[in-house]
Amino acid sequence: MLRDFFSYYRPFMGLFWLDFGCAVLSGLLELAFPVAITGFIDHLLPQGDWSLTIAAAVGLLALYAVNAGLLTVVIYWGHKLGINIETEMRARAFDHLTRLSWRWYDRARTGKLVARVTRDLEEIGEVAHHGPEDAFIAIMTFVGAFALMFWINPQLAVIVALIVPAMLALVVFYGGRMTRTWQAIYARVGDFNVRLEEALGGVRVVQAFGNESHETHLFAGDNARYRQAKLDAYRVMAASSALHYMGLRLVQVIVMVVGAGFVLSGDLTTGGFVGFLLLVGVFYRPLEKIAAVIETYPRGIAGFRRYQELLATDPEIADAPDAIDAPALRGDISFRDVGFAYDPDRPILRGIDLEIRAGETVAFVGHSGAGKTTLLALLPRFYEATQGQITVDGLPLSQMRLNSLRRQIGLVSQDVFLFGGTLRENIAYGRLGASDEEIRQAAAQAQLSSLIATLPDGLETVVGERGVMLSGGQKQRVAIARAFLKNPPILILDEATSALDSQTEREIQTALDALAVGRTTLVIAHRLGTIRNADRIVVMQDGQIAEIGSHAQLLARKGIYAALAA
Ligand SMILES: Nc1ncnc2c1ncn2[C@@H]1O[C@H](COP(=O)(O)OP(=O)(O)OP(=O)(O)O)[C@@H](O)[C@H]1O
Helix, strand or coil: CHHHHHHCCHHHHHHHHHHHHHHHHHHHHHHHHHHHHHHHHHHHHHHCCHHHHHHHHHHHHHHHHHHHHHHHHHHHHHHHHHHHHHHHHHHHHHHHHHHCCHHHHHHCCHHHHHHHHHHHHHHHHHHHHHHHHHHHHHHHHHHHHHHHHHHHCHHHHHHHHHCHHHHHHHHHHHHHHHHHHHHHHHHHHHHHHHHHHHHHHCHHHHHHCCCHHHHHHHHHHHHHHHHHHHHHHHHHHHHHHHHHHHHHHHHHHHHHHHHHHHHHCCCCCHHHHHHHHHHHHHHHHHHHHHHHHHHHHHHHHHHHHHHHHHHHCCCCCCCCCCCECCCCCCCCEEEEEEEEEEECCEEEEEEEEEEECCCCEEEEEECCCCCHHHHHHCCCCCCCCCEEEEEECCEEHHHECHHHHHCCEEEECCCCCCCCCEHHHHHHCCCCCCCHHHHHHHHHHCCCHHHHHHCCCHHHCECCHHHCCCCHHHHHHHHHHHHHHHCCCEEEEECCCCCCCHHHHHHHHHHHHHHHCCCEEEEECCCHHHHCCCCEEEEEECCEEEEEECHHHHHHHCCHHHHHHC
16 A cells, blocks of 8 residues: 555655655754753853853754744645645546446445545645655654763663653554544545535425425434544544643653752753753654644545545446547447346346447337336447447447547437536537537527527526526437537437427427438437337337337237337
8 A cells, every 4th residue: 555655756756855855854953952952051051151142042043944944845845745646646536437337336426426536635635745754754853862862861861761662552552543533534424425415416306395304304413423423533532642741741750850860969961951851852752743643644544545445446348458449430230149237136138139220210119117228328338238249330349449439429318417517518518629600500400599599698608507597308409419519420319208398399309300310320219209200110128129110010010019109
């Protein structure tokens, strides 16, 4: 895990060494100050020379100023190092997330993912900055302070050292407990975000059912669990801080008493006594520091583990090493003995054999749950067929780079997802970088012109989160406009189940008919009226193809289709 963690420093080694170097210098100065005070008391004071005293004071002040400069560098550029690493990790996490499969997202909770990309990584940034620097300086000051104490008075130094194992044991014990409590807090934050995301995202449903109090009650549960997790952490923090504080004070008092004896017997100078007491503080600071960072490290480590887990998630559907960019496709599609299951115990599609010629319009009908949507989701490889093979223009899907395949398949689904921007941005999503003229033309082809003309802001109208400010029929037409812009040779239309008024339906049908021209079009039809003109109709039942033929042929057959059409 550590090697992986340190690999993130590589692009920022300049910053790292700057931060590290300044931190080390500052650590050395911290060691020098008690020695300077000793010298001041033992050698300067007895001379009674004011000019020398003032010169020493100015010198000391200059050293403090240098240290202040060093600390400025450590705080700003050190944190810059941390945020750089955090930014890099966040970018990788987001990029990885955008590539994970539909199957993975079927089970994911968006709220938890948001927590991973925001909070987890924030904590990692802190550790990335403080981690190595703190560890090194802790050891340096620890050893340095001990050597200086030993030099001033070996017996006293040994007394101080005796308590070290007990303090280290405390650090290790509380470090482990802190890690566990932070893991629990992270889990609660995830729950929190899931609840927020679902309750607020679905607030219209909540209100429609009058279930506000129910949601508030559920939220109160999450809120209380989060509070409890935080309280557990604070309890560990409080105990650990108090014990460390007491440990340090105990040693200081012992040193004071024993040291006073040495001073009285003439074995220790007053300056040495004061310097020694100051060094005890410096000696234990690394331990105190570690005690303080046992609060931040575990958070960072817990966050980094979750980050690693996320990056290790297999995208499942990715480009094969020898995959090629799909050439411009004509759109001959072939399913050969295709089978599929979301869950191995429950096959959804079985033995699908189907040849579709380029330019053909094929409609898929059948009862709800028959597997129509699933079958067509295999074509852009949103899910991978678990059996058989699908080819386009004779090329197996797995041999084409995903992007080059998906670029050539247009999709107009039942529930259109719009982003919270403007109408223009949403249409342009069909082909990023499309010109204004192309966007307007696509809007016209999708029968959106009259709507746009009535909107005060026209194409610049903000559509609201998920397009809530547009009607269902309007959203569908935005999806159609996207498909026009994309201009793919293959088209998948999942007809909306919700009934539209006849005028809107006519407009959408006109747009869809225009869109289908010259493309291989696969339509999932819920209303039989719209598919009479399809070249062929595929009737699906229980994940299998039950009938294939034209409208007239299927009617004459007096099978399932005839029954559906009746
Ligand atoms: N993401 C998924 N994970 C697990 N099972 C799923 C998933 N999507 C669909 N299913 C199941 O697969 C079966 C086929 O669903 P599918 O959506 O393909 O049917 P459909 O014929 O398109 O139905 P409809 O006409 O209602 O849209 C259903 O039993 C459904 O419960």
